[in-house]
Amino acid sequence: MTRIFIPRDTTALSLGADDVAAALLRSGAEFELVRNGSRGLFWLEPLVEVETANGRVAYGPVTPDDIPALLDSGLLEGNADHPLYLGPIEQHPYLKNQQRLTFTRAGITDPVSLDDYCQFGGYVGLRQALEKTEQQIVDEVKTSGLRGRGGAAFPAGIKWQTVLDADASREHSRFSGRKFIVCNADEGDSGTFADRLVMEADPFMLIEGMTIAGLAVGADTGFIYLRSEYPVAYEILNEAIAVAEEAGYLGDNVLNSGRAFHLQVRLGAGAYICGEETSLLESLEGKRGQVRVKPPLPALHGAFGQPTVVNNVLTFAAVPFILAEGGQAYADYGMGRSRGTLPFQLAGNIERGGLVELAFGVTLRELLEDYGGGSASGRPMRAVQVGGPLGAYMPENQWDTPLDYEAFADVGAVVGHGGIVVFDDSVDMLEQARFAMEFCAEESCGKCTPCRIGSTRGVEVIDRIRANDERDRNLILLRDLCDTLEDGSLCAMGGMTPNPVRSALNHFPDDFYLEDSHRNSAHPKQEA
Missing domain, CATH: 1.20.1440.230 (NADH-ubiquinone oxidoreductase 51kDa subunit, iron-sulphur binding domain)
Known part of the structure; x- marks a missing residue:
């Protein structure tokens, strides 16, 4: 039976994906409906994909009113006789030149299907990690050159090493001897959505990455601190965690290894400041989200006073690839001290808003023109803010700067979380x-x-x-x-x-x- 894929992520839902799915189901046509995650081509959502003998072909953006004509023109066969036909989706210009290491499964799989995840390379990294010592896992992350993707760009391997080496014993604490893994999923920067897309399109990847981190530093519990504005991600994450627990990928005995790792989602209350790691930890503990004075660092004195790894969603999401393919395979991408890939997020006054995962070193101009297609208004682009609301506004003469942490710092800018917000010449x-x-x-x-x-x-x-x-x-x-x-x-x-x-x-x-x-x-x- 023909399989038809319609995304279930927040962006697609806000643009009517559920209505499109309902219209298809009402049509009486025979097909299997799969609610996948988004590929990140947001200007084409809702994007409908049809599985054919030659791969998946796409149509978009589709509305419920388009369904009768699409079916009449041969939607179930993947025919091209309709204006919304986009062709084989993997060959779409927006996708085919991307270097998707983190988002390799996004839009391809059912986000809560463990079979789909494993079929497309999932949990290979965890199995490799279980064959290694704690130090060997940390060394692999160091070799990769992975840096924190939340904005500060601190080397992940060094942070993990600090937590691994930290003394977790505490007097008069019920948490004495324990270490924790905390995922900062409080994605509050304007123009950013990569964290959400990970959680809504490929949640097992985040679960796997956090589990590997737990194995690496000796932590048996992890928390995903999720912003309350992401109800769809909350639902999908909890469903995926339950599936992983049932299958033995989480719990007291991960894959019969004798190692434990438990994971839970904690909802924030919408404060931007809780994206700062120490404020996040305060909120996680049930207190007012207020910044802590450092030192001590969270790696030594974090959640509940214990050594804690605090990393961003994208940082943990990169870890399964690193353990599956080796740290050097990840380090082969990028430039200078910025290794691997970063999912750049195009937003604001841009013709083709969406997610573009490429190795560090691509220029801002390439992203804006080759992928973004210029401004949505048709007016000249004047300023681009990279790195969220606290990022610098970059004029046109800086758009040839390679997206690299150090290169951006040299011109007074930050890469941050990879959010790129475009303004045309009407901006004040x-x-x-x-x-x-x-x-x-x-x-x-x-x-x-x-x-x-x-x-x-x-x-x-x-x-x-x-x-x-x-x-x-x-x-x-x-x-x-x-x-x-x-x-x-x-x-x-x-x-x-x-x-x-x-x-x-x-x-x-x-x-x-x-x-x-x-x-x-x-x-x-x-x-x-």
Whole structure:
């Protein structure tokens, strides 16, 4: 029987995938419906794929009203006689040149089918890890050159080594002797969705990666700290964890190895600051999400006061490949100290928004033009923010910078989580700078004065600049304020807020000298 694939991830659902599936089921046609994950071609969702003798062919974006005509034109046979026909999906220009190590199964498998996962290479890495010592697993991760994908880019192998070597004994603690694995799935950066796509399209990969981490450092329990705004991911993760437990991939005796690893999902409450690892740990323990002073580092004194590995979803998701194929196979991708691949996420005013996984070294311009197809509005692109709301705004003359942690740092930018948000020439960069300060003021945990008070003062200073109230003096004051936030904040929330503000000042200075009477004409608002 012909199999038809319709995604069940958040993006596809928001665009009507359930309605498309229902329309197909009502049609009376004979087929097997599989609810897969998304491939990350979001501008084509809902994407309908049909399994044929020559591979899967795709149609999209499909609406329920398209179903009768699609069936009449030979949908079940994968015929090309319809305007929505896209051809063999693996040969689609957006996909065929990607280097998908992490997202190799995304959109191909049923996300909660363990058979699908194992058929396409899943759990090979875990089986390899069970044949190794703890130190050998850590050494493999070190060889890979994997760095944290959450933004800080700290070498994962060094963090794991620290936790492996840490003394877990504690006086007067019921957790004495234990270590923990914590996954930061609080994906709060604007324009990012790779973590969500992992959890919704290939959750067993995250489960496998965290289990390997547990074996590596001697931890028997893991927590996935998930943002409350991801209800679909929450449902899929819990279903996948239950399946893995039933099959013996989690529990007291992982694959009859005598090793234990238990995993549970904990929901956050929507605070951006809980993406910072120590604030996350506070929230995980049931406290207010407030940043801890470091040292001690979470690797030594983390969850419940015990040594803890805290890594991002994408970091753990890279681990199964590394253990299955070897650390060197992963390190063969990338450039400089940025090894492997990164799933870049194209968002904002972009024609073809979606996920592009490539080795480090690709330029921003290649992503914007070859994959993104330019702005959605058709107007010239003016600024690109990489790395979330605390990332720098990059002008056109920086778009040939290779996406590499060190190369970006050299131009005052950050790669961060790989989120790329595009703005066309209607953007007002003074307003974007103000938004950065306002965002910090809203999301600050309030523990340190530079972040709590400095961001509030930043909004006020920018408002005075906009009103031409001692503009030159306030521009100097704004730069001084940025220095204070950068040097005095406890964490990256306040410490990185100057990135978007300074980059707007440095690269788009004219926007800070516009009179209000000219501002709207210089930056006309785009209709929704």
